[in-house]
Amino acid sequence: MKQIDIVGRRKIWFTISIVLIVIAILASFFPGVKLDIQFSGGTIVTYSFNGDLDKGEFQSTIENSLGQKVTLREQNDVNTGATNYVITLNSKSGVTPDQQIAVNAALNEKFPGADIQTASISNVDPSIGRDFLLKSVVAVAVASILMIVYIAFRFRKMNGWSAGVIAVAALVHDLIIAYGAFVVCGFPLNDSFIAVMLTILGYSINNTIIVYDRIRENRRLLPVKTSYKDLVNISVNQSMSRSINTTVSTVIAVGCVCVMSLVYNVSSILTFSFPLLVGMFAGFFSSMFISGSLWTLWQEHKLAKK
Incomplete structure (x- = not known):
C-alpha cells in the first residue's frame, strides 16, 4: 500500500481546519x-383542537395577536391519540392572562368550530438550563x-505531556466544528x-490513542535515526485502515438516523444526529491528519532549540 505523506502536507490539513473554525x-x-428556550427562557403553550388546522395559519394568527415571532411544532397526545400544537415563545416576560385570552379569541375566530383550547401553559426559567450548561463546561x-494527565503517563516514552496537550487540542477542534x-x-x-x-x-479521542499507540511501538521498532516525520507518517498510515473502518461503521448508523429524521421530519433527532455526524468526520480528520502533524511540529521545534 502506498504511503501517504501526512506530515509533509500538514499545511493543507491545518488550512482546512482553520477555515472550518473561522x-x-x-x-x-x-x-x-x-438559543433554545431552555437557555433563553420563555413560555410553552399547548393547544388542543378538533379537526385538521393549517399550521402556517395557526402560527401566523398567534404571531399577529402577540406581535412577535413564535415557534410551532406538532405533538401527539399519547392518551387520546389527538394532535396538539405546541407554541414556544422566547420571551422572558412570558404571556399575560389578557394576552392569552386575546390569542384564544383570535384563534377561535380564525378557525370557527375547531374548539381550540389551551391544554397547558408553562414558563421556563433560563437559569436551570444555564446552570446545566455551566456544569457541562466544567x-x-x-x-x-x-x-x-493520563496520556502523559501512558505515552511518557514519546514525550507524553506534548501528546496529551495535542490530543485535547484536537478534541477542542472537533467540538468547535460540531458547534459550527x-x-x-x-x-x-x-x-x-x-x-x-x-x-x-468520548468518541474522538479513540482514533488519536490508536495513532499514539503505533507511534510508541514504532519508536521502539524502527531505527533510532528515524526522523519524527517518518515515524508519524508510518504510524498514521498503519492506523488509517482501522480508523476508516471504525468511523465508517459508526457513520453509517448515525447517517441512517439522519435520513430517517429527515424523511419523517423529526427535528429533535435531526438536531442531534447531524452535528454528531459532522463531529465524527472532524474526529477522524483531526486524529489522522492534525494530531500527528502537530506532535511532529512540536518535537521538531524542541529539537531545533536544543
Whole structure:
C-alpha cells in the first residue's frame, strides 16, 4: 500500500481546519447563535383542537395577536391519540392572562368550530438550563485535564505531556466544528447540543490513542535515526485502515438516523444526529491528519532549540 505523506502536507490539513473554525466563529455572529428556550427562557403553550388546522395559519394568527415571532411544532397526545400544537415563545416576560385570552379569541375566530383550547401553559426559567450548561463546561474541562494527565503517563516514552496537550487540542477542534454545524444549520443550542459535545469528547479521542499507540511501538521498532516525520507518517498510515473502518461503521448508523429524521421530519433527532455526524468526520480528520502533524511540529521545534 502506498504511503501517504501526512506530515509533509500538514499545511493543507491545518488550512482546512482553520477555515472550518473561522466559518464556525463567523456563523456565530452572522446569522448568529440560536438559543433554545431552555437557555433563553420563555413560555410553552399547548393547544388542543378538533379537526385538521393549517399550521402556517395557526402560527401566523398567534404571531399577529402577540406581535412577535413564535415557534410551532406538532405533538401527539399519547392518551387520546389527538394532535396538539405546541407554541414556544422566547420571551422572558412570558404571556399575560389578557394576552392569552386575546390569542384564544383570535384563534377561535380564525378557525370557527375547531374548539381550540389551551391544554397547558408553562414558563421556563433560563437559569436551570444555564446552570446545566455551566456544569457541562466544567465537566468537559475536568475531563480534558484528566486526559492530558493520563496520556502523559501512558505515552511518557514519546514525550507524553506534548501528546496529551495535542490530543485535547484536537478534541477542542472537533467540538468547535460540531458547534459550527449547529450554528450554520440554524439549530438551536439545547440539551441535544450538550449531548453531542459530550459524545464527541468520548468518541474522538479513540482514533488519536490508536495513532499514539503505533507511534510508541514504532519508536521502539524502527531505527533510532528515524526522523519524527517518518515515524508519524508510518504510524498514521498503519492506523488509517482501522480508523476508516471504525468511523465508517459508526457513520453509517448515525447517517441512517439522519435520513430517517429527515424523511419523517423529526427535528429533535435531526438536531442531534447531524452535528454528531459532522463531529465524527472532524474526529477522524483531526486524529489522522492534525494530531500527528502537530506532535511532529512540536518535537521538531524542541529539537531545533536544543
